[in-house]
Amino acid sequence: MKVEFHGEARLENLGSVREFVAGACRQAGADSSFCFDLKSAVDEACTNIILHGYREREPGSLDVCFEEDAERMVVTITDRGRSFAPGEIPAPDLSSPWRERAAGGLGWHLIRKMVDEVEYQADGEKGNRLILVKRRNSGGRL
Amino acid sequence: MEIEVTHREQVTIVAIVGSVDGLTAGELSQSFREQVRGGYVRIVGDWSGVEYTSSAGLRALLETVKEARQRGGDLRLAAVQPDVLRVLELAGFTGILKLFPDIEAAVGSFRS
Numbered sequence: 001m002k003v004e005f006h007g008e009a010r011l012e013n014l015g016s017v018r019e020f021v022a023g024a025c026r027q028a029g030a031d032s033s034f035c036f037d038l039k040s041a042v043d044e045a046c047t048n049i050i051l052h053g054y055r056e057r058e059p060g061s062l063d064v065c066f067e068e069d070a071e072r073m074v075v076t077i078t079d080r081g082r083s084f085a086p087g088e089i090p091a092p093d094l095s096s097p098w099r100e101r102a103a104g105g106l107g108w109h110l111i112r113k114m115v116d117e118v119e120y121q122a123d124g125e126k127g128n129r130l131i132l133v134k135r136r137n138s139g140g141r142l
Numbered sequence: 143m144e145i146e147v148t149h150r151e152q153v154t155i156v157a158i159v160g161s162v163d164g165l166t167a168g169e170l171s172q173s174f175r176e177q178v179r180g181g182y183v184r185i186v187g188d189w190s191g192v193e194y195t196s197s198a199g200l201r202a203l204l205e206t207v208k209e210a211r212q213r214g215g216d217l218r219l220a221a222v223q224p225d226v227l228r229v230l231e232l233a234g235f236t237g238i239l240k241l242f243p244d245i246e247a248a249v250g251s252f253r254s
Binding site (some may be wrong): 011012014015020032034039040043045047050051067080088092094095097098099101103106107109110114 | 161164165169196197198200201203204205206207208211224225228229232234237238
């Protein structure tokens with residue numbers, strides 16, 4: 001199965017993106033916990049694109065493609081905003097006391113926890129592509 | 143997302159229904175801020191109706207718990223649903239926020 005969502009990079013569209021991903025995921029036979037994780041990762045990624053990729057620009061396109069096979073589900077998010085380097089985003093310190101706790105980096109931390117693979121391809125012409133992969137056998141929660 | 147604020151004993155209950163995401167978290171932050179700056183620093187977040195929260199929602203919680211504690215109060219959460227609890231756990235928030243199974247227990251915790 002392959003289904004696509006095409007929209008503008010606006011915060012108002014986040015709910016529709018989450019519904020699209022969760023719906024496709026359920027249709028592909030995954031349980032609700034698995035689908036929650038996948039839609040969370042996609043929501044965090046889209047929020048970053050909207051707030052940072054298109055910062056001080058007119059909202060451009062935000063396209064989400066969902067594909068699945070027997071082993072995994074793959075969500076590809078394509079945008080035409082600024083590219084960035086996901087590998088350079090520092091992991092948050094989750095053990096610091098509340099006074100020193102910072103919220104920065106939590107979105108990327110959640111993405112890395114919610115899916116199994118994250119790949120990013122920056123391309124000024126074809127658009128930036130963020131590929132999130134969640135394997136079907138990774139749905140169980142510890 | 144809908145927000146309803148009620149006062150019980152000397153505790154302010156902020157009940158949320160819906161999703162806390164990049165679109166709605168600002169409104170939640172604003173609502174919490176109004177309570178804390180108005181002197182209502184003992185706050186229970188009724189999370190029974192929250193079906194989703196992103197890191198934007200976590201940011202609102204972190205800001206509020208810091209400000210409430212600095213003023214001698216606290217923000218405590220009641221009835222967090224399993225999916226949202228997982229987000230709190232993965233983000234390391236269960237180590238800094240006090241969680242209770244229901245509103246009664248959360249409100250009662252401020253008495254002791």
